[in-house]
Amino acid sequence: MTMRSDDPDTLWTRLVRRAYRTALVQRWWAGRFRAVPGGDIPWTPLAKPLERCRVALLTTGGVHRRDDTPFDRSDPLGDPSYRAVPAESASADLTITHDHYDHRDADRDVNVVLPIDALRALLAAGRVGGLAPRHYSLMGHLEGPHLATLRERTAPALAQRLRADGTDVVVLAPA
Amino acid sequence: MTEQVRVPRAYFLRYPFGHPFGEPFAPAQQRQILADALGLLESVRVPGTIVDSPYRWRRHTFA
Numbered sequence: 001m002t003m004r005s006d007d008p009d010t011l012w013t014r015l016v017r018r019a020y021r022t023a024l025v026q027r028w029w030a031g032r033f034r035a036v037p038g039g040d041i042p043w044t045p046l047a048k049p050l051e052r053c054r055v056a057l058l059t060t061g062g063v064h065r066r067d068d069t070p071f072d073r074s075d076p077l078g079d080p081s082y083r084a085v086p087a088e089s090a091s092a093d094l095t096i097t098h099d100h101y102d103h104r105d106a107d108r109d110v111n112v113v114l115p116i117d118a119l120r121a122l123l124a125a126g127r128v129g130g131l132a133p134r135h136y137s138l139m140g141h142l143e144g145p146h147l148a149t150l151r152e153r154t155a156p157a158l159a160q161r162l163r164a165d166g167t168d169v170v171v172l173a174p175a
Numbered sequence: 176m177t178e179q180v181r182v183p184r185a186y187f188l189r190y191p192f193g194h195p196f197g198e199p200f201a202p203a204q205q206r207q208i209l210a211d212a213l214g215l216l217e218s219v220r221v222p223g224t225i226v227d228s229p230y231r232w233r234r235h236t237f238a
């Protein structure tokens with residue numbers, strides 16, 4: 001996949017994107033990473049066999065449907081909103097908006113960050129009971145005030161939607 | 176990083192960042208990693224457990 005011609009690309013975003021392809025920048029970013037401190041580790045035991053669970057996927061890889069609003073790349077602190085990805089989406093329906101990781105492989109095959117086809121294969125094999133109606137995506141690399149927005153608004157809203165979707169299990173994939 | 180996030184169960188792959196399910200156009204690999212991760216729901220009993228995957232980037236043959 002290449003950049004669309006109407007893409008709001010600037011020299012700066014091109015530089016950032018290029019920089020995140022280098023091992024040095026990736027190491028710097030990983031070493032600088034600090035999670036927002038939480039309380040106890042949350043724990044929900046599996047309530048029924050996996051073969052009867054409805055599964056959703058959630059990635060921070062900036063995935064969204066091509067016809068959906070892209071994540072905002074103009075804010076250097078990131079975009080704390082989320083996108084829903086209908087479970088029946090074909091991988092060709094999806095694209096990635098994210099300047100802070102190397103997603104050239106995921107651009108070619110979205111299953112690298114959001115394994116929708118792999119999950120469908122596990123469903124066909126009977127390993128999981130069903131697909132939740134929607135998967136979800138965030139754009140990682142949030143800083144400053146967006147961290148509070150993620151914690152206080154986006155994450156609770158996502159949890160509520162996952163519950164409303166009847167989702168039993170969510171697989172989180174960082175990217 | 177995974178330790179800091181403190182998720183209930185985590186499957187750790189020593190893969191390049193941006194490849195949580197492996198290589199592109201490798202459906203057997205992607206499916207295996209997803210199945211392994213889901214399997215932690217059955218096998219992990221202690222909150223915060225991080226399980227290391229046995230796979231090496233581009234060195235493992237997935238059936």
